[in-house]
Amino acid sequence: MKWRAASLIAALMIAACAFAQVRREAVRTTIGIEGRAVFRHPAGEKVQAVPVDDKAPVVVRIADQTRDGEYVLYDLRFIAQYAGEFDLRDCLRRPDGTPLTNAEPLPVSIGKLLPDDHQGALFEIGGGRLPRLGGYQVVLLVIGPLWLAVPLVVLARRMARPRPAPPPRVAPPRTLADQLRPLVESAMRGEMSVPDRARLEMLLQAYWRERLGLGAGLDQAGAMSALRAHPDAGELLAMLDRWLHRPRRAGEAEVEVSAVLARYREARPVDLSSNAAAAAERGRA
Amino acid sequence: MAERVRARVARTVVGQDTVVERILIALLTGGHLLLQGVPGLAKTLLVHSVAKAIDLQFGRVQFTIDLLPSDIVGAEILDEATRQFRIHKGPIFTNLLLADEINRATPKVQSALLEAMQERKVTIGNTTHRLPVPFLVIATQNPVEQAGTFELPEAQLDRFMLCHRLDYPTKEQEEEVVRRSLKLGLNKSADGGAVPKSAFDAVDEGPELHVKDLTSAMEAVQSVHVSDVFLRHCIDLVDRTRRTTDLDLGCSPRAGIALAQAARARAFIYGRDYVIPDDLFALSEDVLLHRMRLTYEAMARGRTTRQVLRELMEQVS
Numbered sequence: 001m002k003w004r005a006a007s008l009i010a011a012l013m014i015a016a017c018a019f020a021q022v023r024r025e026a027v028r029t030t031i032g033i034e035g036r037a038v039f040r041h042p043a044g045e046k047v048q049a050v051p052v053d054d055k056a057p058v059v060v061r062i063a064d065q066t067r068d069g070e071y072v073l074y075d076l077r078f079i080a081q082y083a084g085e086f087d088l089r090d091c092l093r094r095p096d097g098t099p100l101t102n103a104e105p106l107p108v109s110i111g112k113l114l115p116d117d118h119q120g121a122l123f124e125i126g127g128g129r130l131p132r133l134g135g136y137q138v139v140l141l142v143i144g145p146l147w148l149a150v151p152l153v154v155l156a157r158r159m160a161r162p163r164p165a166p167p168p169r170v171a172p173p174r175t176l177a178d179q180l181r182p183l184v185e186s187a188m189r190g191e192m193s194v195p196d197r198a199r200l201e202m203l204l205q206a207y208w209r210e211r212l213g214l215g216a217g218l219d220q221a222g223a224m225s226a227l228r229a230h231p232d233a234g235e236l237l238a239m240l241d242r243w244l245h246r247p248r249r250a251g252e253a254e255v256e257v258s259a260v261l262a263r264y265r266e267a268r269p270v271d272l273s274s275n276a277a278a279a280a281e282r283g284r285a
Numbered sequence: 286m287a288e289r290v291r292a293r294v295a296r297t298v299v300g301q302d303t304v305v306e307r308i309l310i311a312l313l314t315g316g317h318l319l320l321q322g323v324p325g326l327a328k329t330l331l332v333h334s335v336a337k338a339i340d341l342q343f344g345r346v347q348f349t350i351d352l353l354p355s356d357i358v359g360a361e362i363l364d365e366a367t368r369q370f371r372i373h374k375g376p377i378f379t380n381l382l383l384a385d386e387i388n389r390a391t392p393k394v395q396s397a398l399l400e401a402m403q404e405r406k407v408t409i410g411n412t413t414h415r416l417p418v419p420f421l422v423i424a425t426q427n428p429v430e431q432a433g434t435f436e437l438p439e440a441q442l443d444r445f446m447l448c449h450r451l452d453y454p455t456k457e458q459e460e461e462v463v464r465r466s467l468k469l470g471l472n473k474s475a476d477g478g479a480v481p482k483s484a485f486d487a488v489d490e491g492p493e494l495h496v497k498d499l500t501s502a503m504e505a506v507q508s509v510h511v512s513d514v515f516l517r518h519c520i521d522l523v524d525r526t527r528r529t530t531d532l533d534l535g536c537s538p539r540a541g542i543a544l545a546q547a548a549r550a551r552a553f554i555y556g557r558d559y560v561i562p563d564d565l566f567a568l569s570e571d572v573l574l575h576r577m578r579l580t581y582e583a584m585a586r587g588r589t590t591r592q593v594l595r596e597l598m599e600q601v602s
Binding site: 194195197198201202205206219220221223224225228241244245246247 | 510512513514515517518521558559560561562563566567569570595598599
């Protein structure tokens with residue numbers, strides 16, 4: 001009886017050990033993440049990884065191998081492309097290409113990182129803060145009239161603004177002739193202050209410079225030389241020199257200015273276009 | 286007098302009649318002259334010729350950055366023989382001093398010279414010395430190569446009665462300059478050596494005039510009549526430089542004085558005993574331009590002091 005019980009216990013233990021060998025726990029990893037497993041195989045028989053293509057569900061490589069008595073321990077690294085249960089034994093073979101059907105099974109379990117219903121989107125796009133009112137056409141229909149309304153409003157306001165009153169008529173600037181006339185009359189009457197005499201002299205010079213077109217491109221000194229060379233202007237300037245600048249010699253009569261200045265009492269404004277033509281003529285000469 | 290000096294100077298210097306006229310105006314009025322022009326326009330030769338023609342002592346100082354006031358004015362030095370200090374007079378003790386490139390010296394040296402110009406005396410040690418009479422400074426400035434120079438401030442520019450801007454000679458004048466230089470020949474020495482003659486070697490004739498002739502001419506200038514109307518023109522023009530918006534700095538009363546005095550000397554040179562507006566117009570740029578300073582706005586608009594002055598002169602009209 002004792003012998004039977006002992007035999008039964010021994011048989012149960014052997015069976016349990018065998019079952020444990022058969023039901024070896026599977027190595028777990030996920031898709032795309034490299035996993036590691038150790039494969040034990042008799043040393044007399046060489047093992048190599050089955051060549052793979054891009055369709056293979058699991059890619060295995062032998063990273064290292066170590067002798068363990070009668071066996072060799074192969075350090076296997078694998079990456080799976082699909083989720084599921086696989087036996088790495090299928091990915092190994094003998095050098096002659098025959099499968100290792102007699103070897104111990106080497107199960108691996110490949111899990112998924114994403115849920116089954118995942119659509120493949122990398123980022124979750126949140127909704128806008130405001131609810132979208134219609135599509136692009138609706139937006140155009142709303143914004144477009146507003147955009148067109150702005151210039152119309154501006155234009156309307158501008159047209160509605162009262163028009164400014166026309167500028168008051170400004171009297172034309174006094175011509176040299178206008179300025180000369182009262183000074184000449186004062187001179188002929190013999191009633192002139194020093195500032196008026198100085199002004200009269202400069203106005204007469206300016207009158208002749210304008211009349212002879214000597215204004216542009218010629219400095220005052222050059223213009224004076226040209227005026228002195230002119231018969232009429234030269235005569236006037238000589239008279240002004242005698243009258244205004246030269247000291248009166250003993251027994252010398254006062255300079256008679258009326259006759260010369262009388263010509264300038266009714267002096268006409270100078271026609272500047274004819275001056276320009278005259279200046280151009282001189283330039284060509 | 287002016288014609289004789291001009292004729293003498295014309296023997297060595299071609300053209301530059303206006304500069305000779307300005308030097309004579311400065312001599313006749315006791316003013317000082319600033320010449321602005323690029324190198325090589327015969328400024329030194331011109332001044333040397335004028336000095337020789339009037340029998341004036343002539344001195345020349347090349348202004349550099351390391352020049353000291355004592356290099357111009359003079360200094361007290363210890364005489365080893367007598368064991369006493371004695372005065373060593375500087376080159377400023379002359380009648381006609383050419384201060385070449387005055388803007389290259391430091392402000393300290395510039396002001397030492399300009400003070401002497403104003404006061405006509407210098408102090409060395411404890412002794413004040415009067416400068417020779419007549420005393421005229423002709424300073425030069427190069428309008429280019431302004432790096433490393435010290436621009437004369439307006440207050441010191443105002444001390445110059447005239448500032449004339451020299452221009453290049455005409456083609457005909459330049460041809461004559463070259464032609465003359467080709468005929469100068471060689472200077473042979475007693476030991477058989479020779480060097481080419483320069484234009485300065487041609488300035489060795491006796492004087493055309495003497496200092497007493499210059500003094501007589503200065504007296505004559507003093508008697509040239511300046512009418513009230515002419516004075517009015519001068520004052521109006523100077524006043525307008527102060528009121529125009531284009532100028533930051535208008536002309537000082539010294540400008541009006543210089544204008545009237547220079548006009549008198551010009552009238553004398555042209556044989557008149559009274560001034561006329563032509564004198565005013567001919568001299569206004571040389572008397573007024575260096576005393577005017579443009580505003581930054583006017584400068585930004587590309588205006589020049591010459592443009593502004595010409596407009597002001599037309600406004601007087």
